[in-house]
Structure formats: structure tokens, C-alpha cells
Amino acid sequence: MTTAIRSQVIPVSDLEAAKAVYTALLGAPHTDQPYYVGYNVGGFEVALAPGDVQGGPVAYVDVDDLDGTRETLLAAGATERTAPQQVAPGARVCVLLDKDGNAIGLRGK
Structure with a gap:
């Protein structure tokens, strides 16, 4: 499994x-849309997205196999906060939680 943390999405109530x-x-920002504002910080993506601020920021781990990694983490005891969803051509994301409620974002195909 190849993994790398390359982005953080910060939910905001007032974009x-x-x-x-x-x-x-x-x-x-390099992207300025009503649903996503993205900044490139030395090759690391910092993004603002309107949404539920209760969960806090989520660091996304880029993985080769989103579904396989998701299943491995669920089998290890993680729970699902958001199911996989398509966010761009060839890119899907989901958010899992560890047993303490910490978010683990996955981004892959």
C-alpha cells in the first residue's frame, strides 16, 4: 500500500x-469556488470547504486503492463517518473515524 498525506480540508461555516x-x-488560492477554495502550500493542499465544522479539519491520505484501504481500516476497528464519494474525475474520498473519534480521510480511485 502506497500512502502519502498531501492535503487537509478545513470545514468552514462562512467561506x-x-x-x-x-x-x-x-x-x-489556486481554486476559488463556492464549494472549495484551495491553496498550494509547498506542494501540500490546504482547502476550505463549506460544511459541518463540528468534525474539524481532516487530513487526507492518498491511497492506491480507496476501497481496499477502507475495508482494511474498517476491519481493524475504524468506523465510517462519510461513505466514499466522487469529488473529481478519477478521485474519490471518504472519512473514517478511529476509536477515539479522530478523522482519517482517504483519497484515491
Whole structure:
């Protein structure tokens, strides 16, 4: 299994307010859409997305086999917070939780 953490998605309740703060910190975003604002920070993706802020930011691990990795983690005791969903051509994501409720994001095909 090849894995790498290459992105963090930060849920925000007010995208415009969050964008002002993160743009002041990280510079202009490379993607600025109503559903996603993305910044490239030295090759690491920091993204803002409108959503439920209760779960906090999620670091996404890039994996070769999203379904296989998901099944392995579920068998090891993780639980599912969000089922796999298509977010871009050739890219799917899901979020699992460890036994303490910490989020584990998976991104793959």
C-alpha cells in the first residue's frame, strides 16, 4: 500500500470570512469556488470547504486503492463517518473515524 498525506480540508461555516483569513496567511488560492477554495502550500493542499465544522479539519491520505484501504481500516476497528464519494474525475474520498473519534480521510480511485 502506497500512502502519502498531501492535503487537509478545513470545514468552514462562512467561506468568504475564512477565505480572507487564509488568503492573508497563504496567499491567493489556486481554486476559488463556492464549494472549495484551495491553496498550494509547498506542494501540500490546504482547502476550505463549506460544511459541518463540528468534525474539524481532516487530513487526507492518498491511497492506491480507496476501497481496499477502507475495508482494511474498517476491519481493524475504524468506523465510517462519510461513505466514499466522487469529488473529481478519477478521485474519490471518504472519512473514517478511529476509536477515539479522530478523522482519517482517504483519497484515491
